[in-house]
Amino acid sequence: xxxxxxxxxxxxxxxxxxxxxxxxxxxxxxxxxxxxxxxxxxxxxxxxxxxxxxxxxxxxxxxxxxxxxxxxxxxxxxxxxxxxxxxxxxxxxxxxxxxxxxxxxxxxxxxxxxxxxxxxxxxxxxxxxxxxxxxxxxxxxxxxxxxxxxxxxxxxxxxxxxxxxxxxxxxxxxxxxxxxxxxxxxxxxxxxxxxxxxxxxxxxxxxxxxxxxxxxxxxxxxxxxxxxxxxxxxxxxxxxxxxxxxxxxxxxxxxxxxxxxxxxxxxxxxxxxxxxxxxxxxxxxxxxxxxxxxxxxxxxxxxxxxxxxxxxxxxxxxxxxxxxxxxxxxxxxxxxxxxxxxxxxxxxxxxxxxxxxxxxxxxxxxxxxxxxxxxxxxxxxxxxxxxxxxxxxxxxxxxxxxxxxxxxxxxxxxxxxxxxxxxxxxxxxxxxxxxxxxxxxxxxxxxxxxxxxxxxxxxxxxxxxx
Numbered sequence: 001x002x003x004x005x006x007x008x009x010x011x012x013x014x015x016x017x018x019x020x021x022x023x024x025x026x027x028x029x030x031x032x033x034x035x036x037x038x039x040x041x042x043x044x045x046x047x048x049x050x051x052x053x054x055x056x057x058x059x060x061x062x063x064x065x066x067x068x069x070x071x072x073x074x075x076x077x078x079x080x081x082x083x084x085x086x087x088x089x090x091x092x093x094x095x096x097x098x099x100x101x102x103x104x105x106x107x108x109x110x111x112x113x114x115x116x117x118x119x120x121x122x123x124x125x126x127x128x129x130x131x132x133x134x135x136x137x138x139x140x141x142x143x144x145x146x147x148x149x150x151x152x153x154x155x156x157x158x159x160x161x162x163x164x165x166x167x168x169x170x171x172x173x174x175x176x177x178x179x180x181x182x183x184x185x186x187x188x189x190x191x192x193x194x195x196x197x198x199x200x201x202x203x204x205x206x207x208x209x210x211x212x213x214x215x216x217x218x219x220x221x222x223x224x225x226x227x228x229x230x231x232x233x234x235x236x237x238x239x240x241x242x243x244x245x246x247x248x249x250x251x252x253x254x255x256x257x258x259x260x261x262x263x264x265x266x267x268x269x270x271x272x273x274x275x276x277x278x279x280x281x282x283x284x285x286x287x288x289x290x291x292x293x294x295x296x297x298x299x300x301x302x303x304x305x306x307x308x309x310x311x312x313x314x315x316x317x318x319x320x321x322x323x324x325x326x327x328x329x330x331x332x333x334x335x336x337x338x339x340x341x342x343x344x345x346x347x348x349x350x351x352x353x354x355x356x357x358x359x360x361x362x363x364x365x366x367x368x369x370x371x372x373x374x375x376x377x378x379x380x381x382x383x384x385x386x387x388x389x390x391x392x393x394x395x396x397x398x399x400x401x402x403x404x405x406x407x408x409x410x411x412x413x414x415x416x417x418x419x420x421x422x423x424x425x426x427x428x429x430x431x432x433x434x435x436x437x438x439x440x441x442x443x444x445x446x447x448x449x450x451x452x453x454x455x456x457x458x459x460x461x462x463x464x465x466x
Contacts, residue, residue: 003058003346005221006296008229008251009155013348018220019249023061026052027211027248029224029232030066030112033093034074037100038271039290039301040225040257040264046287047254047295047349048223049106050391054345057337057390065214066109068094071116072203076189086190087116100274103283104290105392105399111214115206119192122201122209125243126181126194134242138172140184140197146177149238155251156230179235181205204235211236212245222248226255227263254295264301272301281306284400288313288393292355296348312359314451316384317395318462319362322369323381325460330396331378333385341387351391358387419450423459 003016018024028048031041045066055062070090079086094114102108126142129135134148146152146160153160163177180202185191191198211219224233233251240247256263264271277286289309293299324330336342338361344353365380388394395401422441429437442452450461 001058001342001346003055004348005250005252006348008253011157014250016220016250018060019218022059023063024055024221025063025215025219026065026221026223027207027215027219028064028066028109028222029207029228030068031094031097032069032072032074033090033097034072034078036093036096037274038257038264039274039277039286040271041097042100042104042106042274043257043290043299044223044225044254045101045106046104046291048252049101050291050295050351051221051223051252051349052107053390053392054349062110063215064107064109065111065113065211067207067210068097068112068114069203069206070094070114071190071200080188096275103274103278104287105283107392113210113214115201115210118206118210118213119194119201121213122182122205123194125205125209125212125239126196128243129181129239132242132244134238135181136174137196138174140199141172141180142182142194142196143173143178144181144235144238144242145174146179146238147175149242151241152238153230153234155234155237158230179204179231181239204232205239207232208236208239208243208245208247211247212240212243217244218246219248221250221252223252223254226253229253252295255298257290257299257301259301261300281310284393284395285310285313291391291393292351294348294350294352313393314462316358316362316388316393318451318453319365319369320381320384320395321460321462323365323377324396326369326374327378327381331381331385333389333394334379334382335386337386337390338383341390345390354387354391358384361387419445419461423452423461427459 004013005016006012007014026048028044030045031037048064048066052062052064068090071086075086075089078084078089082089126135129144130137130142133145135142135144146163153163160177182194182196182205183199183202185198185200189200191200211222222233222236237247258264259272274286281289285306289306290299292309299305337345338357341354341357344350344357347353361380361383365377365384368374368376368380385394385396389397393400422445426438426441429435429441445452445461453460453462
């Protein structure tokens with residue numbers, strides 16, 4: 001068994017070899033909490049949640065760090081616009097992100113450090129970089145000298161002579177390409193004391209410092225969205241390696257969620273907030289929609305694609321429910337996933353190929369049900385549960401079956417009672433051969449998002465496609 005991952009720095013798929021046998025260390029660039037999350041933000045968390053789950057299934061002990069950027073230019077600007085303290089903006093949106101992660105079934109990180117809680121570590125790193133000749137202080141700010149680090153821009157495959165680094169609104173740089181690790185204080189902005197005067201962190205320094213603190217001078221995987229490759233990840237690498245760290249062995253990047261071909265972004269006005277989505281779609285369906293495409297593939301947002309995801313997951317749920325009814329109780333997951341599923345997941349987290357195995361197994365299980373082969377149907381359900389458990393999509397998991405989900409999962413029993421009353425009215429109409437009324441009731445239930453299936457034991461309902 002060898003897990004293989006696409007390494008952005010190598011520009012190819014590589015066999016994964018951990019630094020410490022049996023252990024995996026992952027650092028994921030998390031939220032910048034200037035606003036509530038849209039589904040593009042949560043996709044990154046979902047993709048790396050699936051990665052983590054697969055490593056754990058394969059027997060690894062995973063340390064998963066996902067940071068929170070709770071101070072930056074955007075947060076300060078929002079605070080000014082709303083006449084609120086900067087920290088209240090950050091904390092409110094940090095909670096919104098965590099609610100979104102939780103709603104879609106992401107496991108909590110091992111550690112979730114905030115930038116503002118790690119200023120001493122940043123100061124230590126800046127001091128070391130200045131001593132080594134890789135950074136300098138100017139007018140209270142501290143800059144990284146990009147020409148002092150020969151490997152700068154290797155991740156994004158750019159040439160430093162072609163680079164036009166933003167000026168960041170401050171003066172004092174030796175080279176316009178140099179980037180700020182620490183920004184000198186400005187009136188009305190939050191600041192912290194350093195040997196070079198009061199100020200606040202630059203965006204990139206926090207991750208280099210926090211990865212060093214929680215994962216050491218070398219760790220296995222650094223993750224994030226494609227948009228972070230430059231400048232954020234390039235600058236992280238420069239800081240960390242110039243400081244003396246080996247830093248990340250593998251760089252893994254997820255693709256975006258797009259709308260009309262454009263990256264989903266609040267600044268473009270095309271974002272779809274998670275808090276609104278969970279009012280209209282079951283969170284498990286959102287997880288299916290965002291988590292089942294390959295992590296390196298773009299997702300073009302559309303209502304039609306969401307409806308297709310809902311229909312596909314409903315087929316899985318229907319099979320699970322029918323087998324549970326046939327078996328007379330819950331069927332435990334199998335101890336191991338089918339080999340073809342494992343092969344797909346080992347190959348750069350091939351979730352689409354792995355999901356095809358899930359649906360094939362569901363079809364086999366449905367054939368067993370049609371043949372009244374209870375033993376085969378139960379065996380297929382055990383396999384399906386094992387596979388869906390790895391993906392965080394098991395319908396019988398407490399999160400989705402009533403113990404921790406969103407959008408009314410805890411009301412399932414109430415809904416069932418009400419639907420059964422309506423179905424009794426439909427059966428009464430059928431009994432008196434009032435087919436028009438019976439069909440009208442069924443059509444109304446279908447329009448409400450419920451699929452009605454007539455069987456030998458009477459009608460049953462499931463959530464269907466919209």
